[in-house]
Amino acid sequence: MIPFRAPVDDILFSLEHVARADRLPDWDAALVREVIGQFGRFAETAIAPLDAVGDAQGCRLDQGRVRLPDGFAETYRAYTEQGWPGLALPEAHGGQGMSEPVLAAVSEIFSGACHALQMVAALVPGAARTLLGFGTPQQQALWLPRLASGTWLATMALTEPGAGSDLGAIRTRAVPDGDGWRISGEKIFISGGDQDLSEGILHLVLARTGVPGEGTRGLSLFLVPSQDESGQRAPVTVARLEEKMGLHASPTCQLVFEGAPAELVGAPGEGLRAMFTMMNHARLDVALQGVAHAARAGAIATAYAAERRQGRDAQSGAPLAIAAHEDVRRMLETAEALALGGRALCHLAAVALARGDAPDLVGFLTPVCKVFCTEAGVTAADLGIQVLGGYGYLSEYRVEQTLRDARVTMIYEGTNGIHALALVTRQLRGGGPEAFEAFVAASGGGEDLAEGLALWRAARARVLASSCPAALAHPFMQLTAGLAYLAAWQRIIAVADRSSDPTRLERAAARVRGSVPVALRGWAALVT
Template sequence: MQGYKAPQRDALFVMNELLGFEKHYADMGFEDATPDMVQAIYGEAAKFSENVLAPINAVGDEIGCQFEDGVVTTPPGFKEAYQQYVEGGWASMSQPEEYGGQGLPYSMATVMAEWFSGANHSWAMYPGLSAGCMATLKAHGTKEQKDMFLPKLIEGSWTGTMCLTEPHCGSDLGMLKCKAEPNDDGTYSLTGTKIFISAGEHDMSDNIIHIVLARLPDAPEGTKGISLFIVPKFNLDENGEPGERNSVFCGSIEHKMGIKASATCVMNFDGAKGILIGEPNRGLACMFTFMNIARIGTGIEGLSASEASYQGALRYAMDRLQFRSLTGRKNPDGPADPIIVHPDVRRMLLTQKAIAEGNRAMAVYCMQLVDQTLYSDDAEQKQLADAKLSLLTPIVKAFLTETALETTSHGMQVYGGHGYIKEWGMEQLARDTRICTMYEGTTGIQAIDLLARKVMGSKGELLKVFAQEVQEYCASIRGNTQFSAWTNAVSSHVDEWLQITNDIGKRAASNPDELGAAAVDYLMYAGYVTVGYFWLKMAVVAQQKLDEGTTEKAFYESKLHTARFYFDRLMTRTRSLVSAIESGADNLMAFEDAHFGEVS
């Protein structure tokens, strides 16, 4: 996409003015992470995004990754950009100092991940997979394993992957067949095929560390019989350096509709040497550390696409002359008016803006929760943050990517016929983003996770914890009559959210299909309500700044106007979602299979 600019000002607004990150970092023990220091780092990250990553985005899409005889070559400029990333210290920023990291908080690096992805989605996936690999090792690895693998991963000279999916099992990991046979030296020999492995093979790092799910010989069936293994591309010699090639090879790469410069590999394990991580048959629980990081990361990819698409559409709408305004000429010296004067173009632009900025607030809030789970010394705060994060993670993954489908579609539509022409980059954003709704668990999988596992599985307690926060905030500003309508809308929606949950639970007690029938609409409802909560908070902060006499009047007025648009035109979508939820499962499940029609 031409002319990408990292949204530094809005990110800093969310961090410092909305969520109080200065105090948050001090409370977590990061006193050095002052607003000035964070802003200086972000300035450099913005330059890297705009000047290094964005210029090679189009060539990555055009050329893609090349595969020949098991070797994957990334597009021109990708390897060099990665070396700049490593040399700049970006890989090690939020990693522990004891293994060579800089010891800065998780959230600092994750905010920048949006910019890297917005500038170049394909490239950003390589370090993104490494982050999940490192998180799994830190959480579940032994000291010896951490000492062996973390320093090089943190340095960035090695990268990581996660290997879950097999040809016969996608989200249903209980069907997994990859086997791990014990060796005499305490290692294991892994045999099987994994598919859809992002960054499974490439030319950007000296070694690739695969985190692999497999079954031990005596493992029970289903998900309770899965173990987790570390399988390096190159086995390590006595000095801890890459030595002989391990028996894991890339069999092919997928030809995809988007993110073409991110290698999506078929990986063949042919007696590959692996090291057990965590307890036997407890691998899926360990892998959830990786998966949860990846789900938040995928949601941020959706956010980045919404922002990039908005930037491109806004720039075009300001310049493109077509027709005259219905209320009179706005550009009398030109042959037509810029298309931004037309109500429908403004509808699309404001939808993009409201979604991007609202979703950013929710995403950064979740990053703050992750910080608390990682660094807080307060056990109660840690537990509360974990509960909220459990509820919000599937919403972040699915809502941010589903709404990105809409925003990138609007981006193409604003361009009209030019929207599907490659040179503008808007159709690439739409193609890349479409994939985000499917990997790391489809929207339907995330919705079932939210409704069945998180909400019903906790007997509603996870939802109540977050609902209490929202209601307490609404109560705290009820005296502010300027925002009464929006406050009442958020508060009443939270009450309705709890009631809908109760109603679904009652129906599901006699018919479990009610959960599946309601799940996606339920998740989208939850997303609109949660983003509504953050738009209310942003509006209140913006008004406070205006009342104080800010020099950035346009910025804060924009927040207020965008909040109005959100509550008038986007929050109201919950009405149709409630109607669909209340219609129940019968209109789906009573439909006979034969009525779908014949297939040859």
């Protein structure tokens, strides 16, 4: 097994020099470096050792309650004692008030160390942002300190049997009950739906308050605490604990709400608007999960390829590390380029989100980041397995676990196909496309980028003129994501001399220049 090492230097280079987070008004470079470095050390020593244990043991359902694998509760306790749950929550509510880019850095490291545990904890920032945007002052005062302290965790309860991507088909009902509400229904695929880490769980539940047939207009958002103030558990039952391909230590639950007490968040009928606040945060977080898997797979493969000997040097006759073979070098550099470029793309979106002055760009880039980076994570993991050969297929080096864990990122928080469909049917109108064009144009010169932007503009016109844009959704998303990736790499190349290893970046950049423009022409041809 090759130990996990947090890519702190790569993250800091990307944040400070590529995404220019140092331009944020509250950016304290020394403090940020200390925070990210400290979490990296905690992840390496306390979180990462849980990953193999969690994968082997998985979760279990014991008398209606979910139990996580050995060591998870103790590590989560240390995580809360160090204050990490409240990293990006407001200081007025017990948090530390750090910015979105710092949270992005910590989230990536957390995912690389143990994606399963990160999933249980990762919904807190999105839940907090939803409460800040739509909750009452009383709800904020009660729940934000509990989320910031880690004594409570959060879930996002949307999906139902037959109502996944089509949220308008939700059947879970909310009915008035005195000053509150009661919720009845069934939710599936609920990450962290139950666990033995936190004192309580705050379920954010999308339920129907309107009449059937109203679609998403009849949906409202509710807070459903797992227990009341006296500790009495709410009528929320774990009906099933899912067995999954990967993320064995992340409890994915089927929950049954049987008249559970609930509080309305925001206005009746505006639940989807409120929930999208949480979902949009989650989508950028999922993109970073893909980056984390790409980086981890690349690190395992690079370490292995430097030690594994096969063949001899033609001149000296000395044994040759497989990293010197061209096909292995191709795979290593591709995986590394995917991680570096995907990270930069996410950081550019995160910094724009923190600035708050480019909402059209953030709205356009977020699903593109989600699609590109999750596919990058799966691709890099697959390449890692190939580099290790037979050992990659075994569990010893755990790159096969990386592939298993990464695969679901292309499915949850909106399947990649749904995001591609939304791009061609909704997002090509309004300010998003113009903001994206400006983003690409501002990434620097170069014939490849100029050609890519021209191809994209022609493809966009073809999509807008099409009577069936859905048929063009996949190639147009791939073209858009590839162009965004190329733009991110252009920005990396421009500041490569500020990294600790410019030669490494130049090798990866050469791989990008040699493959991405060709791919863009191919995707554009499928659209136009």
